[in-house]
Amino acid sequence: MRFDPVIKNFDYFLWGAFPEGPLGGLAMTILLAAVSIFLAFWVGLVFGLMRNSKNRIVRYVAMVYIEVVRGTPLLLLIFWFYFLAPVIVGYSVPELQTTVVALVVFTGAYIAEIVRAGILALPKGQMEAARGSGLSHIQAMRFVILPQSLRNMIPSFVNQFVSLTKDTSLASTIGVLELTRCAEQVSNRTLTAPMEIYLTILVMYFLICYVLTSYSRKLEKQLSRYQARDR
Amino acid sequence: MAMIEVSKLHKWYGDFHVLQGISEKVEKGEVLVICGPSGSGKSTFIRCINRLEEYQKGTILFDGKDIHDKSVNINNLRAEIGIVFQQFNLYPHLTVLKNVTLAPIKVKGVDKDEAEKVALSLLERVGIHDQAHKYPAELSGGQQQRVAIARSLAMKPKVMLFDEPTSALDPEMINEVLNVMKDLAREGMTMLCVTHEMGFAREVADRVIFMDGGAVVEQAPPDEFFKNPKHERTKAFLKEIL
Numbered sequence: 001m002r003f004d005p006v007i008k009n010f011d012y013f014l015w016g017a018f019p020e021g022p023l024g025g026l027a028m029t030i031l032l033a034a035v036s037i038f039l040a041f042w043v044g045l046v047f048g049l050m051r052n053s054k055n056r057i058v059r060y061v062a063m064v065y066i067e068v069v070r071g072t073p074l075l076l077l078i079f080w081f082y083f084l085a086p087v088i089v090g091y092s093v094p095e096l097q098t099t100v101v102a103l104v105v106f107t108g109a110y111i112a113e114i115v116r117a118g119i120l121a122l123p124k125g126q127m128e129a130a131r132g133s134g135l136s137h138i139q140a141m142r143f144v145i146l147p148q149s150l151r152n153m154i155p156s157f158v159n160q161f162v163s164l165t166k167d168t169s170l171a172s173t174i175g176v177l178e179l180t181r182c183a184e185q186v187s188n189r190t191l192t193a194p195m196e197i198y199l200t201i202l203v204m205y206f207l208i209c210y211v212l213t214s215y216s217r218k219l220e221k222q223l224s225r226y227q228a229r230d231r
Numbered sequence: 232m233a234m235i236e237v238s239k240l241h242k243w244y245g246d247f248h249v250l251q252g253i254s255e256k257v258e259k260g261e262v263l264v265i266c267g268p269s270g271s272g273k274s275t276f277i278r279c280i281n282r283l284e285e286y287q288k289g290t291i292l293f294d295g296k297d298i299h300d301k302s303v304n305i306n307n308l309r310a311e312i313g314i315v316f317q318q319f320n321l322y323p324h325l326t327v328l329k330n331v332t333l334a335p336i337k338v339k340g341v342d343k344d345e346a347e348k349v350a351l352s353l354l355e356r357v358g359i360h361d362q363a364h365k366y367p368a369e370l371s372g373g374q375q376q377r378v379a380i381a382r383s384l385a386m387k388p389k390v391m392l393f394d395e396p397t398s399a400l401d402p403e404m405i406n407e408v409l410n411v412m413k414d415l416a417r418e419g420m421t422m423l424c425v426t427h428e429m430g431f432a433r434e435v436a437d438r439v440i441f442m443d444g445g446a447v448v449e450q451a452p453p454d455e456f457f458k459n460p461k462h463e464r465t466k467a468f469l470k471e472i473l
Contacts, residue, residue: 128283129320129379133334133386134310143333148324 005190006200012186013201016177024177026204032096032178033165033208036103040164041157043104044111049141051116062112069109075170078102082174099171107164114156118149151223158216162209169205179204232295234259234390234421235280240289242275249275250286251445257390257423262416264432264453265425267442268468273425276442277392280423281312294389310338313383317395319375321367321382327354328363331382339386346385353381357411373404377411384415391415393424427472433457441465 006013016024023031050062069077081102085093122145130140172181183201187194235257242250249272257263265273278284280291282298282305291298298308322330331350335341341349354360357377359370367375376396383391393412397405409431416422416435426432432439433453440450441462449462457473460466 123318123320125316125318125320126322129314129316129322132281132283132309132314133382134306134338135334136306139337143337144322148322151324 001196002193003196005186005193006196009186009190013179013182013204016182022177025182026179026208028177029165029168029179029205030208032099032103032168032171032176033161036100036107036164036168037161039100039104040107040111040160043108045115047108047112048115048119051112052119066109066112069106070113072106074102074106074167075173077106078170078174081105095171095174095176098174099168099176103164103167106167107160110160110163111157114153114160115149118153118156119145121152122149151220154216154220154223158213162212165209165212166205233257233292234261234294235423236292237280238290240276240279240286240291242272242279242284242286242288249445250279252289253442253445253447255440255447257421259389259421260419261437262420262422262435263424264436264439265423265442266427266429266432266439266468266472267448271442272445273442274394277394277423277425278314280390280392281309281314283314306338310334310386311389312392313386313388313390314392314394315376315379315383315396317398319367319372319379319399321375321378323367326364326366327359327370327378330367330378331385334382335385350381350385353384354378356384356414357381358407371404372400373407376400376404376408380408380411380415390421390423393422393426395425395427397426397428429457429473441468443468 013025015027016022018024018027047062047065050058051066053059053062078099081098082095085098085101126144126148127140130144131137135143168178169180171178172184175181179201183197187197190197233256235255237253237255240250240253241248251272253272253276255263265277267273275284279286280293280298293308293312296303321327322333325333328347328350331353332343332346335346335349336343351360351363354363357380359374359377359381362370362374362378367378370378380396396412397408400408405428409428412422412424412431413435424431424436436453438450439453439456441448441456441460441464443464449456449460449465451459456465457469460469
């Protein structure tokens with residue numbers, strides 16, 4: 001094993017050429033993942049609620065979005081936005097933004113399905129009790145349904161967020177300087193240690209995902225006090 | 232003017248005709264017990280009154296006003312009609328106190344301190360003020376149902392609907408809930424109770440109605456209802472449950 005190219009370029013793997021040059025590497029991967037996770041959660045929540053709406057048109061819009069995205073490979077979605085975005089907005093859109101949009105649109109659809117199922121899984125009596133006491137539909141969702149169902153959805157969310165974190169590697173195909181792209185660059189430059197380089201970034205990906213899943217286990221435990229007995 | 236006036240109420244679930252023309256008047260302060268075999272439409276009937284169930288034909292007047300009138304705000308209507316369910320339906324993620332204060336704060340805009348004061352006094356009235364900071368899962372079934380009653384009362388409703396409030400309880404917990412309901416009845420609350428607790432009916436009901444097949448088969452004051460049931464189906468039913 002020849003790890004000296006890895007050691008020599010380790011800071012490049014961590015944050016690219018930053019601060020002299022642009023941010024890259026693991027830092028860029030984490031940034032990309034964090035921003036996309038945050039946005040995908042809200043997009044997914046909105047479409048998940050729309051998917052359960054009584055209004056047929058609203059429900060239909062959400063359904064089409066979810067079905068179309070679920071039937072499309074993420075890589076194609078990234079390419080598609082990459083070539084389409086400049087046509088729509090009339091100027092070139094940086095790869096980073098393109099990737100975020102693609103990841104959010106993609107993951108949002110899956111989150112929407114989780115939200116829909118999570119809401120349906122709550123006993124019907126919860127909504128009835130809330131509406132029966134005079135709360136509006138929105139208030140019932142906000143104070144009774146979502147606080148319970150979102151907690152139940154945490155494991156599924158984390159699953160999706162871990163996927164998203166790993167999917168950021170696809171951004172390398174359109175030239176975003178995230179971890180995979182940086183590794184490719186170093187590997188192409190040195191030519192001598194592709195296995196060692198890719199093994200290193202594999203461990204890095206594993207570590208972020210592991211941190212994510214362990215944190216979610218802790219969160220779940222903290223939030224489940226009310227379920228301690230009887231459920 | 233009657234508190235609730237139902238006339239010719241019909242409801243279908245698809246092809247199934249659950250309510251077949253029910254007409255009923257409930258006066259202010261009246262306690263009405265509704266009994267009947269399962270599937271007779273009694274729960275569906277009382278759930279129509281606060282529009283948790285929609286119906287296709289007929290009218291329901293609450294306090295003289297059609298509950299389907301355009302000027303009636305559904306949330307305000309429901310705020311005036313308390314409902315207690317068979318499965319309690321407490322909010323498991325909120326403490327007992329917050330279960331009781333949620334609707335007064337959010338629907339009526341009562342401020343938090345005032346809402347808590349009222350909630351604690353109601354919890355005291357149903358005998359569980361010392362559990363106010365526990366979560367529902369930490370209480371027994373009977374206690375949970377009493378919290379549910381307090382939660383409904385917190386909205387100061389004009390009418391209380393009870394949908395088989397003791398059916399999901401262990402036998403030794405039934406009385407603690409019935410006692411709370413009896414107190415309410417004696418204090419003059421207008422109540423519609425779907426229940427098979429005939430002791431409760433005898434003691435506090437003004438009228439008992441017997442439903443079967445989506446219609447009211449027979450109705451009478453409790454003494455007469457239990458002593459001289461007129462209809463064959465009523466007799467058969469009473470024989471089963473007494």
